[in-house]
Amino acid sequence: MSYNGSLPVSDYWSGYVAQAQLPSTPRLALLALLNIPIFAILLNVLWQLIPSRDRSAPPVVFHWIPILGSAVAYGDDPLKFFFQNREKYGDVFTFILLGRRVTVALGAKGNNFVLGGRSTNLSAEDAYTHLTTPVFGKDVVYDCPNDVFMEQKKFVKVGLSTDNLRAYVGMIEDEVEEFLKNDSAFAVYQNNNINEWGKFDSMDILSQITILTASRTLQGKEVRSGLDKSFSDLYNDLDGGFTPINFLFPHLPLESYRKRDRAQTKMSNFYVDILQKRKNGSDDHEHDMMAALLNQKYRDGRLLRDHEIAHILIALLMAGQHTSSASGSWAMLHLAANPDVVEALYQEQIKHFATPDGNLRSMTYEELRQLPILDSVIRETLRMHPPIHSIFRKVRSDIAVPATLSAPSKDGTYVVPAGHYVLACPAVSQADPSIWKEPTKWDPTRWSDPEGVAAQAYKQDADDTEKIDYGFGAVGKGTESPYQPFGAGKHRCIGEQFAYLQLGTIITTIIRRVELRLEGDKFPAHNYHTMITTPKKPRNILYRRREFD
Structure with a gap:
């Protein structure tokens, strides 16, 4: 039949x-x-067609399959999904994500609603601890009360002091130069051939450079010298537990989950062993993050415990590695696709750092912060490619959506019930055509106009007039800015100054040594199937040694 x-x-x-x-x-x-x-799908469709009994609930995105909901459309291209549904429902709507009910709040006011909300109502801990605790470890970040986490962020800021940042520039520069001299991907550079082009995978190379520079600066000599194959294997196993599937399904009986747990224990012991050696008199180290954390005390007077220091260092390594390597990769790809910008960057280097003998001297931290073209390149890259597109909070108690954010329902303002999730997407604000001129075009020059949209958005993000201390030092609130590459509010990334320093030093050191071109005519698309938005393959960059390197 x-x-x-x-x-x-x-x-x-x-x-x-x-x-x-x-x-x-x-x-x-x-x-x-x-x-x-078939009956389940039909019943699900009929249920959605019946007028809602709860008129205070935000509209729900239509979906065919129950439980699965809009997971496929959201997972494949979240920005497309958000923009399309914004046209249908406005800035506030709910979608089903594998059984979870997620209310999206878009735009600057939506960012403020989610990221500026009180932790008693909207909890980052409840949203993320099942993902972060198995990777970072116990008693840090989202595995501790919010006030304790804020103290830990304050401790980390001590290790990111201006004096430390000054020292980090030279360390990063040294690491990048050593990488260019020794990695097989740069064999053409090493052969001193200025006529031959080589190539490298932007994400692979930036991932390696990022972990080398971060370990040298933030982690310390012992960690940097321990970056052998065994450490790399541990890192990869731990990294395998930091994926969307771990976020959505935290307790699957899979080998990758078991590898993650074993790697977390071994890496934690690795750091604790270094701590014990330092406590026993080993002084062969610089004033790095570990040294800073060893001297910090909570408000109740107790010192950080060894496992807390170890887990904070793991969190710094993992979180910084993902975001900086992705941002660096996107920046290098855009530069390779725009040789004129590469040349402008190179000429900026010559203008500020050329020596009488024709070489380029090393930069200082203060000088790095005063390079307008480099600054514009980094800002524009972060605008178009913020590492994290969706920021979740779990609703602890019923919360009303401000009427200024959306049109009120017939029964008043929308209400998101306890147990649901809310989601902000700063990436939507950063790509909104009603705010930015040609938002899909990578244009660093937009940041040169002191009265332009970009400069005003950046100023609003920094929030010079409204500083708030959430427990780790005064920072700009920035929750209503359309430009939020490092988040906003109390969970704003405290490593943004280091990220700018790291990205800036890596970019300038590479630009000093080689010319860049994009392989092929097609620019890589976004890969949204990872926790951090990365470029899809192929993402190869052609390079050629500079004549006067």
């Missing part, structure tokens, strides 16, 4: 089962098994 399309699918399968001459009970069971999914 073949299906010719003239009968409904359910009738076709019924006829097929009848011809199979199965006993009545198994036949009925098979019929039920085949038809249950």
